[in-house]
Amino acid sequence: MKIDGACHCGAITIEGEADPQKATICHCTDCQTGTGSAFRLSVPVPGANFKMQGTPATYLKTTAESGNPRLQAFCPRCGSPIYSTTPGEGQQPSYMVRVGILRQRSQFVPSRQNWFRSALPWVMQLASIRQNEKQG
Ligand SMILES: [Zn+2]
Ligand SMILES: [Zn+2]
Numbered sequence: 001m002k003i004d005g006a007c008h009c010g011a012i013t014i015e016g017e018a019d020p021q022k023a024t025i026c027h028c029t030d031c032q033t034g035t036g037s038a039f040r041l042s043v044p045v046p047g048a049n050f051k052m053q054g055t056p057a058t059y060l061k062t063t064a065e066s067g068n069p070r071l072q073a074f075c076p077r078c079g080s081p082i083y084s085t086t087p088g089e090g091q092q093p094s095y096m097v098r099v100g101i102l103r104q105r106s107q108f109v110p111s112r113q114n115w116f117r118s119a120l121p122w123v124m125q126l127a128s129i130r131q132n133e134k135q136g
Contacts, residue, residue, distance in 0.1 A: 003045070005102035007080035012054035014082065014097065016045040023099055023108040027123070028115035030063050034072060035081060035098075038120045042084070042096040043108055050095050056082050 001020060006013045023043045031040035056073035063070075071092075073082045080101055085092040099108045113119070122129070130136075 001104065001107070003043075003097070003102050003104050005097075005105075007054075007075035007078050007082060007101060009075060009078035009080075011077045012052065012056055012075045012080075012082055014050070014052045014101070016050040016095070016097065018043045018045045018097065018108075020104075020108050021111055023110045025110045025113040026115055027113060027117075027119035028063070029118050030061065031115075032118070032120075034061075038123055039113075040081075041099040041108070041110060043099055043102075045083075045095045045097045047085075047091045047093050047095060050091070050097075052082075060087055 001018065002015070003018050004013070004015045020043070023041060026040045026042065027038075032038065034040065054075075057076035058071050058073045060069050061072055062068065069087050070084045071087045072084050074080060075082060081098045082101060083095040083097045085095045099105050102108070
């Protein structure tokens, strides 16, 4: 399906195509730190149809677990995570786009949870935590 999205401040917008079945949660500690949250939710977007307006800031992070360096891209103004990809010049084969920046975010239901061994212990009990329809 076609996707489009923007960072929180709007300086960076993206477009592309993604398969909603391929959304993946990552509970690894790098993703917890990189999002400032409990886990990361991403979906792969082929480089061939990935378009971006604006220039993200990037850093390379090699995780001890996988040993593969990943280029992490985020908005330099508001800090929203945009994607990760393989390091290198020019268009890359695939971009792991952060689902939370997509306008279609509600249509991406994750099909897999990776690095569950470092998942925060309460994530499986979200439904039992008191819910306020708006700010409580
Ligand atoms: Zn921004
Ligand atoms: Zn991760």
